[in-house]
Amino acid sequence: MTKRVYNFCAGPAALPLEVLQQAQTELLDWHGKGLSIMEMSHRGADYTAVAAEAEQDLRDLLLIPNNYKVLFLQGGASQQFAQIPLNLMRHDQKADYIDTGIWAKKAIEEASRFAAVNVAATAKDYNYFAIPGQNEWQLSQDAAYVHYTANETIGGVEFDWIPEVGDIPLVTDMSSNILSQPIDVSKFGLIYAGAQKNIGPSGLVVLIIREDLLGNARSDCPTMLNYKVAADNDSMYNTPPTFSWYLAGLIFKWLKKQGGLEAMKKINEQKKELLYGYIDSTEFYNNPINPSNRSWMNIPFRLIDERLDKVFLEKADANGLLNLKGHRTVGGMRASIYNAVGLDAVQALVDFMKAFEKEHG
Amino acid sequence: MTKRVYNFCAGPAALPLEVLQQAQTELLDWHGKGLSIMEMSHRGADYTAVAAEAEQDLRDLLLIPNNYKVLFLQGGASQQFAQIPLNLMRHDQKADYIDTGIWAKKAIEEASRFAAVNVAATAKDYNYFAIPGQNEWQLSQDAAYVHYTANETIGGVEFDWIPEVGDIPLVTDMSSNILSQPIDVSKFGLIYAGAQKNIGPSGLVVLIIREDLLGNARSDCPTMLNYKVAADNDSMYNTPPTFSWYLAGLIFKWLKKQGGLEAMKKINEQKKELLYGYIDSTEFYNNPINPSNRSWMNIPFRLIDERLDKVFLEKADANGLLNLKGHRTVGGMRASIYNAVGLDAVQALVDFMKAFEKEHG
Ligand SMILES: Cc1ncc(COP(=O)(O)O)c(C=O)c1O
Ligand SMILES: Cc1ncc(COP(=O)(O)O)c(C=O)c1O
Numbered sequence: 001m002t003k004r005v006y007n008f009c010a011g012p013a014a015l016p017l018e019v020l021q022q023a024q025t026e027l028l029d030w031h032g033k034g035l036s037i038m039e040m041s042h043r044g045a046d047y048t049a050v051a052a053e054a055e056q057d058l059r060d061l062l063l064i065p066n067n068y069k070v071l072f073l074q075g076g077a078s079q080q081f082a083q084i085p086l087n088l089m090r091h092d093q094k095a096d097y098i099d100t101g102i103w104a105k106k107a108i109e110e111a112s113r114f115a116a117v118n119v120a121a122t123a124k125d126y127n128y129f130a131i132p133g134q135n136e137w138q139l140s141q142d143a144a145y146v147h148y149t150a151n152e153t154i155g156g157v158e159f160d161w162i163p164e165v166g167d168i169p170l171v172t173d174m175s176s177n178i179l180s181q182p183i184d185v186s187k188f189g190l191i192y193a194g195a196q197k198n199i200g201p202s203g204l205v206v207l208i209i210r211e212d213l214l215g216n217a218r219s220d221c222p223t224m225l226n227y228k229v230a231a232d233n234d235s236m237y238n239t240p241p242t243f244s245w246y247l248a249g250l251i252f253k254w255l256k257k258q259g260g261l262e263a264m265k266k267i268n269e270q271k272k273e274l275l276y277g278y279i280d281s282t283e284f285y286n287n288p289i290n291p292s293n294r295s296w297m298n299i300p301f302r303l304i305d306e307r308l309d310k311v312f313l314e315k316a317d318a319n320g321l322l323n324l325k326g327h328r329t330v331g332g333m334r335a336s337i338y339n340a341v342g343l344d345a346v347q348a349l350v351d352f353m354k355a356f357e358k359e360h361g
Numbered sequence: 362m363t364k365r366v367y368n369f370c371a372g373p374a375a376l377p378l379e380v381l382q383q384a385q386t387e388l389l390d391w392h393g394k395g396l397s398i399m400e401m402s403h404r405g406a407d408y409t410a411v412a413a414e415a416e417q418d419l420r421d422l423l424l425i426p427n428n429y430k431v432l433f434l435q436g437g438a439s440q441q442f443a444q445i446p447l448n449l450m451r452h453d454q455k456a457d458y459i460d461t462g463i464w465a466k467k468a469i470e471e472a473s474r475f476a477a478v479n480v481a482a483t484a485k486d487y488n489y490f491a492i493p494g495q496n497e498w499q500l501s502q503d504a505a506y507v508h509y510t511a512n513e514t515i516g517g518v519e520f521d522w523i524p525e526v527g528d529i530p531l532v533t534d535m536s537s538n539i540l541s542q543p544i545d546v547s548k549f550g551l552i553y554a555g556a557q558k559n560i561g562p563s564g565l566v567v568l569i570i571r572e573d574l575l576g577n578a579r580s581d582c583p584t585m586l587n588y589k590v591a592a593d594n595d596s597m598y599n600t601p602p603t604f605s606w607y608l609a610g611l612i613f614k615w616l617k618k619q620g621g622l623e624a625m626k627k628i629n630e631q632k633k634e635l636l637y638g639y640i641d642s643t644e645f646y647n648n649p650i651n652p653s654n655r656s657w658m659n660i661p662f663r664l665i666d667e668r669l670d671k672v673f674l675e676k677a678d679a680n681g682l683l684n685l686k687g688h689r690t691v692g693g694m695r696a697s698i699y700n701a702v703g704l705d706a707v708q709a710l711v712d713f714m715k716a717f718e719k720e721h722g
Pocket of ligand 1: 077151152176194
């Protein structure tokens with residue numbers, strides 16, 4: 001019998017059981033072809049159909065307009081921190097960045113190595129518990145692009161609005177909230193996301209880019225980091241991460257079966273309301289984030305009495321509630337409740353938190 | 362019932378059935394932990410142990426000396442074509458490259474974008490059917506490194522010797538022949554290999570580098586492409602491709618169980634002798650490569666009557682012998698017979714080729 005725990009890991013994160021079961025069933029013999037999907041040439045008809053179908057399903061889910069390319073890349077979202085400036089800005093240009101926390105800062109730090117960065121706004125004055133409103137932003141007139149982090153996986157703050165930046169391309173890191181609800185892709189120049197939260201296994205980055213932004217890479221950009229090369233070759237300039245791409249495709253089909261992103265939004269709203277609702281109802285736990293900036297996907301919380309942290313985590317583990325420990329840089333707890341973490345998991349967590357409070361409160 | 366074909370794909374390539382079976386068995390519930398290996402934090406104790414064990418098993422197999430780091434990277438071997446110059450040579454330096462075919466040329470082309478490249482020898486005069494002996498090489502006195510392609514996956518030529526380059530670091534692309542037999546790692550400064558032939562699924566690169574070569578990356582090298590950053594963080598500066606790394610670890614254990622690389626060498630020698638032996642014994646098929654430079658892993662061959670190519674491939678497919686079509690740039694046939702392709706598969710291929718010759722010869 002397969003035992004399955006509730007997994008609140010921030011990434012690599014829980015995957016839908018149904019998807020894992022399908023991958024398991026066909027792991028040795030994909031669709032009666034006598035070999036594993038992992039053993040197939042990426043240039044063969046079977047695999048290219050799988051790859052194209054994954055792209056189409058993602059386009060359907062996010063209603064991606066025709067003038068956008070979808071790229072399946074490697075290197076993690078961290079590699080994008082360099083790839084974005086290398087592809088979108090000349091040495092003599094500058095780009096605007098919004099500092100909302102640890103991931104935004106990493107993007108800023110790496111971009112600064114390649115050209116001038118203007119930090120147009122920072123959440124520092126809010127202790128990173130809130131996102132500065134656009135009226136507080138000091139945008140440049142001539143920025144190559146404006147970059148922001150749609151969801152801070154560690155801090156637990158999320159944009160509930162899309163910045164207005166006129167004709168300047170808007171670039172966003174959606175690693176930890178892509179596919180959690182519908183978004184208007186047409187507002188963006190570039191959207192990128194590491195797969196290992198809401199898309200699939202690690203080792204894959206999904207990038208959505210407006211076509212007119214292709215072809216501007218610097219002369220010193222490595223060929224493998226050039227978006228246009230990837231776009232011109234359907235993300236197969238070289239061997240792509242075939243298994244991760246295939247599994248992402250299974251996830252996209254699963255999302256469609258759930259009713260698409262409107263349906264996911266409803267469930268995700270219920271999930272976060274259940275958890276924040278309970279946290280706010282007690283003095284035993286605390287989440288400090290400004291309510292309208294609270295992440296739907298990553299919910300950090302603290303026990304008011306930190307001495308109970310250890311026993312909380314031990315008991316959670318013993319109850320099959322895994323990976324609740326907060327990020328090493330911030331401490332406390334964090335529940336990541338991506339699409340594959342169901343309402344049942346959040347209910348189990350809240351039940352456990354209540355029982356723990358009763359025992360120790 | 363699981364049907365399994367003989368798969369002669371050049372990559373992503375056949376994997377050992379035993380390894381796939383183990384991955385399948387534990388795909389939903391790794392070692393009774395209640396979650397998939399794909400769903401685990403790369404920083405958790407379970408996963409870091411899997412990762413470290415994979416490294417140690419690779420060290421055992423290749424007898425990697427202690428003053429070498431083993432890195433598990435992303436981006437494919439193609440990304441290394443840029444990463445190597447970005448990490449090992451200054452803008453004002455040059456590097457020596459040996460041109461032995463399509464993959465060497467790709468490495469040369471990309472490196473040339475970052476600094477001066479001296480093509481110290483080329484197989485062009487031999488029609489790429491032979492490797493120029495070292496007496497014909499025009500090495501520079503002051504090269505940052507010497508790069509060669511240990512096995513040309515498309516051309517089917519393989520070095521059966523290790524170049525002598527004194528104190529200059531020797532760099533080699535072993536994507537398609539790593540782990541096929543023992544090698545003396547201490548002769549090299551850097552060895553790299555895309556995983557999707559002899560190591561595991563695609564989306565992973567294994568790189569072995571002498572420690573003194575770390576720390577020389579150019580200031581404009583993206584952080585994610587910097588070997589020292591990877592080495593200092595045990596290849597977990599960011600989220601690694603956890604599933605591919607895990608599966609590579611299973612392959613390493615499988616290789617140990619087969620008796621290690623000496624045992625693989627014996628089987629691989631038998632396999633290539635069986636296939637080349639038959640090809641050389643008939644006028645119906647042909648392999649043009651200089652015998653001492655013939656690849657053990659990738660065996661291109663032609664039907665003398667090219668009009669039979671189509672029916673050959675159709676019948677091979679119908680007989681469960683897949684992916685024998687030669688690379689699109691060269692035509693003809695190619696049998697890739699990596700470690701996971703057993704003597705039984707090569708015997709089945711030779712039997713089929715004989716029967717085909719009898720029918721059509
Ligand atoms: C918002 C965000 N951006 C970037 C990253 C870095 O991703 P990767 O590890 O794939 O480089 C993460 C990782 O958790 C993240 O949450
Ligand atoms: C010898 C050699 N080098 C490099 C590559 C490129 O590998 P990747 O597709 O992982 O970039 C290949 C791919 O087949 C190869 O055979």
